[in-house]
Amino acid sequence: MDFDLIITNGLLATASDIAPLDVAIKAGKISLLAPHGVLDTSKAAKVIDAEGAYVTPGGIDTHVHLEEPPLFGGKGRSSDTFETGTRSAICGGTTTIVAFAPQAKYMPSLLEVLKDCHSRAAGNCYADYSFHMLVGSPNPTALSEFPQLVQEGITSLKIYMTYEALQLRDDQILDVLYTSRAHGITTMIHAENGDVLNWMTRKLEERQLFAPVYHATSRPQIVETEATNRAIALAELMDAPILIVHVSSPSAAKHIRESQTRGLPVYAETCPQYLFLTRADMAKTGDHGFEGAKCVCSPPPRDGVEDHEGIWLGLRNGTFTVLSSDHCPFMYEDKEKGKKSILSPEHPVGRFAGIPNGIPGIETRLPLTMSANKLPMTKFVEVTATNAAKLYGLYPRKGAVLPGVSDADLVIWYPEGRIKEGVTNGMLHHNVDYTPFEGREVTNWPRYTVLRGEVVWDRDGDGLVGRKGYGEFVRRGKSSLPGPRGEEEFDVSKF
Ligand code: DUC
Ligand code: ZN
Ligand code: ZN
Numbered sequence: 001m002d003f004d005l006i007i008t009n010g011l012l013a014t015a016s017d018i019a020p021l022d023v024a025i026k027a028g029k030i031s032l033l034a035p036h037g038v039l040d041t042s043k044a045a046k047v048i049d050a051e052g053a054y055v056t057p058g059g060i061d062t063h064v065h066l067e068e069p070p071l072f073g074g075k076g077r078s079s080d081t082f083e084t085g086t087r088s089a090i091c092g093g094t095t096t097i098v099a100f101a102p103q104a105k106y107m108p109s110l111l112e113v114l115k116d117c118h119s120r121a122a123g124n125c126y127a128d129y130s131f132h133m134l135v136g137s138p139n140p141t142a143l144s145e146f147p148q149l150v151q152e153g154i155t156s157l158k159i160y161m162t163y164e165a166l167q168l169r170d171d172q173i174l175d176v177l178y179t180s181r182a183h184g185i186t187t188m189i190h191a192e193n194g195d196v197l198n199w200m201t202r203k204l205e206e207r208q209l210f211a212p213v214y215h216a217t218s219r220p221q222i223v224e225t226e227a228t229n230r231a232i233a234l235a236e237l238m239d240a241p242i243l244i245v246h247v248s249s250p251s252a253a254k255h256i257r258e259s260q261t262r263g264l265p266v267y268a269e270t271c272p273q274y275l276f277l278t279r280a281d282m283a284k285t286g287d288h289g290f291e292g293a294k295c296v297c298s299p300p301p302r303d304g305v306e307d308h309e310g311i312w313l314g315l316r317n318g319t320f321t322v323l324s325s326d327h328c329p330f331m332y333e334d335k336e337k338g339k340k341s342i343l344s345p346e347h348p349v350g351r352f353a354g355i356p357n358g359i360p361g362i363e364t365r366l367p368l369t370m371s372a373n374k375l376p377m378t379k380f381v382e383v384t385a386t387n388a389a390k391l392y393g394l395y396p397r398k399g400a401v402l403p404g405v406s407d408a409d410l411v412i413w414y415p416e417g418r419i420k421e422g423v424t425n426g427m428l429h430h431n432v433d434y435t436p437f438e439g440r441e442v443t444n445w446p447r448y449t450v451l452r453g454e455v456v457w458d459r460d461g462d463g464l465v466g467r468k469g470y471g472e473f474v475r476r477g478k479s480s481l482p483g484p485r486g487e488e489e490f491d492v493s494k495f
Contacts, residue, residue: 002026002043004453007412009036010050013377014057014401015386023055023401025408028452030401048448048455050412056381057399058095058409058451059366060388062132063245063269063324065358066099067120071165072298076330076356077337079431082120083468085327085362086127088430090456090466092363093446095409096398096474097127098388100158102134105165108141111148118473125471126456126464128409130392132188133157136166138175146183153475155393156186158245161227162194162298173234181240184478186267186391188243189235191227191252192219192299201353212292213283215352216300221249224299228252232259232266239490241265241483243391246326248274248299250310257319265482267321267391272361272368274311277301277436289349293339294332295436298357312374315383321391321481323383325365328358329432360432364423364440370413371442393477412448419444429464 005025012021012033022039024032032039041047066085068078080088082099089097101117103110110133117131133149135142135157149155159176160166168176173189180187200218204210209217228244232255235242247253247270259266278301282292295301302308314320331338342354366384369375375383389399400406420443425435449457449466456466484490 001045003031004044005046005048005450006039006041006044007048007050007055007410008041010053010055010412012401013054013381015378015382018377023410025453028408030403030406030408032403033401048412051415053415053447054377054413056411056413057385057401058411058449059093060096060385060394060399061089061094061325061327061362061365062098062322062388062392063271063326064097064099064362065328068100068102069104070356071102072163072328072357074354074356075337075341076339076358078329079331079334079338080327080329080360081431082124082129083126084429084431085329086125086129086471087464088363088428089127090449090451091429091464093366093411093449094362095127095449095451096129096394097362098130098132098392100134101131103136103142105137107137108139110135110142110145114149114152114154121473123469126466126468127451127471128474129471130154130474130476135159135176138168138172143175143179146179146185150183150185150478155184155476155478156188158188158190160190161231162190162192162197167194170230170234174238177235177238177240177242181238181484184483186241186243186479188245189231190246191224191231191244193223193227196226197223205351205353210347210351211289211349212296212352212355213279215296215355216279216282218352219298219300221251221302224249225251225255229255232256232264235266236264239484241267241479243267243269243321245269246271246299247320248302250307253310253314253319257314260319265484267481268319269322269324270311270315270320271324271326272365273297273301273326273359273436275308275372276368276440279303281436290340290343293350293355294434295359296339296352296355296357297326297328297359315375316379320383321387323365323369324388325361326358327360327362329360329430330356330358331432332434359436360430361437363428363430364435364437366411367442367445368437368440370444390480393479394474395480398474408450408453410450411446412450413444414447
């Protein structure tokens with residue numbers, strides 16, 4: 001046989017083009033692209049008829065929390081393991097994830113943290129995977145390990161401007177940016193002003209306002225906007241490339257766009273929760289006033305449709321480089337490690353300040369975004385796969401369909417008009433007892449997911465057909481998007 005698989009009759013959509021092309025796959029790689037009818041399908045071990053539907057590169061989700069300890073308020077622990085999280089990923093069309101390797105404040109070494117994460121993930125993943133370091137303590141040992149991280153294929157890290165367990169002072173942020181820049185690492189920044197939101201929280205609690213919706217009240221847009229502006233200023237000072245993660249607010253997006261217009265290497269990410277959820281979801285009063293906890297995440301979903309429109313615009317006009325899930329899963333009912341770990345007789349509707357921050361969304365990211373029909377197809381591919389590959393050093397092995405070069409990671413969708421249904425938690429494959437997107441209508445879903453040439457999701461056949469352990473660690477290179485201006489323009493001796 002010349003090929004392992006041929007996908008016929010589809011509309012191949014990449015970040016640059018849409019064309020009626022058949023795709024031939026051999027040994028896990030894209031082998032040939034050809035106009036419909038040219039390839040001899042009898043020369044393939046398997047043929048899939050894509051019936052005039054889109055075929056896109058496999059989704060790349062570069063913001064995923066799996067098997068993490070309590071970090072994000074209260075006692076919440078991620079309910080998804082590498083196994084269940086990556087299982088859910090492939091069933092929603094995502095073939096590569098980048099999860100976090102979290103360093104707590106008391107841990108000196110990042111390399112030790114990375115080793116632990118490798119041991120949790122190895123042999124357990126359904127999707128290909130990598131890690132971003134999550135730097136809770138930029139101590140001298142940790143900073144000295146940056147070159148080794150790059151050698152190990154880890155070329156990005158995340159830092160926080162909030163959360164007791166993680167918040168860095170501005171001078172610590174400068175340490176990270178300075179060292180990252182020197183070694184070609186991209187710094188991801190969670191931009192919320194922790195001191196301000198703690199003050200807001202104290203004031204709300206003094207007034208006995210504890211319900212989940214006050215999580216949003218404690219973090220108005222200005223909390224995110226100020227921190228975003230400060231993060232950009234610190235990065236400009238260090239001439240360091242940054243990505244502002246999970247941007248929720250159109251006013252933060254304006255600062256980002258302005259810095260991009262000035263030519264700074266500032267990138268940004270948004271997530272489906274800022275396109276589909278609002279404060280009203282956190283104000284839901286079911287379950288004795290606690291139901292809104294299902295949508296508590298940080299930054300919080302904003303007020304309404306105008307905010308959503310601002311974020312969609314930022315996706316269309318390039319302000320946002322990537323659309324990730326920020327899959328940060330906690331069980332709702334679990335009273336030890338889940339959202340309900342904050343319920344007590346004294347606080348029967350909990351205390352918003354102790355609700356674990358985060359929501360699941362790894363499986364719904366692509367179908368919800370595709371179904372919204374608000375992005376041109378090429379833009380959809382760009383922000384859900386190709387840009388992530390470029391920014392995080394996976395391109396063109398991932399996020400592209402280049403013969404002889406790219407892994408055969410693909411999603412085959414349904415032809416238009418075939419699907420119209422509401423999302424239910426029962427149809428998802430994560431280890432979470434709810435989805436914040438329950439009931440949202442979708443008009444498409446990955447019909448097949450293909451990872452390195454193997455069908456791993458066959459929605460109309462046996463469903464999940466991938467194997468735990470088939471997912472591989474992917475060693476990443478440096479970002480191929482524009483980086484610092486260069487030594488001649490950045491003279492550190494001036495400090
Ligand atoms: N930030 C994240 O990136 N994920 C979940 C919680 C948070 O605040
Ligand atoms: Zn964050
Ligand atoms: Zn996150």
